[in-house]
Amino acid sequence: MRDANTIDQLIAHRALSSLPAVWVDLAHGRISAADAAEAALEHEPVELVERSRALFEPPTEAQVEGQLDALLEAHFPEPAAASSRRWWIGLASAAAAAFLLLTVPPLLDSSPDDASIAVFDAGYSLTLHRGYEGMRAADPAAAGSAVYVEGRELELRLRPRHSVSPEPEVRVFATTAERTLVLPIEPRINEDGIVTIVGSTTEAGLRPGRWQLTVVVGAPGTLPESLDGIRADAGSYEVVKAEIEVVSPDELPSSG
């Protein structure tokens, strides 16, 4: 049975890693169904595309909340409502809160953000790997520019000056003059806080052209959702940037 289990896991792993990124993007609402279908038609037959388009289309918010409510109702019982016998618990809590407000004002002076977010100072540096060796700049880290072949792997490595704990969170934005993407990454972070991000340029949505990568690394739960949300004075995360170029395999020199 364990042998069968190994194969099943390999099949699951393979099926999930080979699922075209456009369908995942559609499921997450990052692209429209029309755009996903158009992109998928380059690789998949019409019938499969039409079926996939319907399957990966995200549900409405009302549907999501309705399904969630049903699950919560059935499996997560609400804490018992205050009964008439327990009314005094609420009253006692309110009294205690009022007492604290009057007697411990210094604790309330700082905002929740100030209290819960420590300054993140790891001194992360970014290096690029797996670029097209023959066309890569002499010193990729210093030059900040590397060339990657469309469809091949891209690797980013973030190294802190010192060990980082707890495990940081990472987000990568890629921008051209026309568009900004949040890269679909699954960073591997080791116990020292060294972050490795590996993925294919195609899966990442990086089409041929020059891209500016903006990597945000910082305390969990504090990273900006969008590029516009990055604040220079934010103390909870660091920002490092690099420029890359993605080229079509057709653009490569025919030899060496």
Add this chain to the structure above:
Amino acid sequence: MPQGKYSELSTERVMAALDGDREAFAELYRCYGPTVRSTVAAVVRHRSQLAVHFDDIVAEVWTRFVADDRKRLRSFDPSRGPFGYYLRMRTFALARMLADQILRRSKTVELDDPFHSTFCSDEFEGQMLGRSELEALDREVRERLSEADLLLFDQVLVLGRNVGQVASELGITRDAAYRRSHRLKQKVLVIAQELGIGGPTGPRPTAVLALLIAFCAQGAIETEEISGSVSEVARGDA
């Protein structure tokens, strides 16, 4: 928090949700809802007869995940990787098993369909293999299987397409495709055992030797079984 292709919630919130925290579970559901849906979609999209059952399977997956105090998700070990990957793997196995049950309800059940011989259980028994182990095994399998074997592996076992359709695209009989896909599993197991992946106590020399002999013997026979044109196989479902 969202991290690109697949959103990730902090480990603390995931653990709180698994421990029964109602609010944390709501966060988990909203965060991983698209992940679960897209994984189920990946399971059913190559079988047209399963598409109408898609929403039912998604709902059943979530119901089973939260049933019995989230028992099915309690094998999650944060030290072995993010929850998202674990959840996708578990969802895939569960959805494939549920899809198999639906297919078996039809009037004509094709018992030689490999779809029915994989994922008979919704559990990955024992500890789930690490992602890096699976990546290493996948690389090795891709390196060592022949082109024809790889096509069968991907089309029939991975995508879950009907073995008869794939066979006709390959220009071989359904029977031959079935036998070959069955033998494929043995080949993959040989590779896994050589890498020391899976199995209760690592590689077992006698078993490995026997499988290797079978592997080599079959390889010689099978090279003539499929004649060219393997690249013409379309990725789709009739």
